[in-house]
Amino acid sequence: MLTDLDKAIIRELQGDLPLVPHPYAQVAKKLNIDEEELLDRIRWMQDRGRSRRLGAAIRHREAGFTANAMIVWRVAEEKAEEVGRKLAACPEVTHCYLRPEIPGWPYNLYTMVHGQSRQECEALAAQLSEKVGIEDYRILYSTRELKKSSMRYYLHETESS
């Protein structure tokens, strides 16, 4: 269970950590706790998988990964697990999810790849297709980023988990 303190820590860490020699001490001071207690709680949240990582969030477009492609695959239900695992194992695939198939939209596996050009993404999609033996796929390029932000959890003190 998350305590009120954990939630307060989450509210701080989902923001921007100051680029100073002792960033955690600064955050701890704001929360009125010891630095060591803060570090312990962070480790605890990481061990439990509540915090996936603490690090830099990248703006991939600015960093040169200008082609952002969502590749959607149509995979028979009984093969979805195996194909999903294989796609996820590829280092170029940053996300891989199984989603429901719905009328008029037959694709069920979703992968994200980022490249420095469309050609690079296309070549990668073809390689992935060959690797998993699925030919029915579509590449949906993003043409504009309308919003990209990090989720703000427990915005209101009263929110429960």
Place this chain on the structure above:
Amino acid sequence: MDKVPILTEVERALLNEVQSGLPVDPEPFRVLGEKFGLSEAEVLAMLNRFKEAGYIRRMGAIFDSRKLGYVSTLCAAKVSEDQLKPVSDYINQLTEVTHNYLREHEYNMWFTGIAHSKERLQEIIQDLETRFGVQVLNLPALKFFKINVNFDFKGGGAAQC
């Protein structure tokens, strides 16, 4: 066309490292520097430059929404050209929406939602449909094979799949 940033080898290595994680240590930047033969001041200066250049959006924690008791989904909406602005303005102001992209497809607006309950997500979708008369696909993940947003700055390598 965006320009691909030119980074030195050590800059690339540092960018890769800070994405996967900042040490949970009172002096994280000093510890980081030791790995690359850099001083704490040099690491901080580099990270400040990456932020100014826009490569790094923020330094902080990324939480697992499911483990905090939240639910998420991916939605795709079919939005006509003249409705793009009002619909995206509306979607983007929702705190539950973290990402929103235009993609080249009949379903052209793709956004992610994170909320306390499935009902809240459903409410957002229904609200969009009635407010703007747009058709929205609700595609919550059934299985997560990979959730990883590390971009490899080493670059140059062909797909290893």
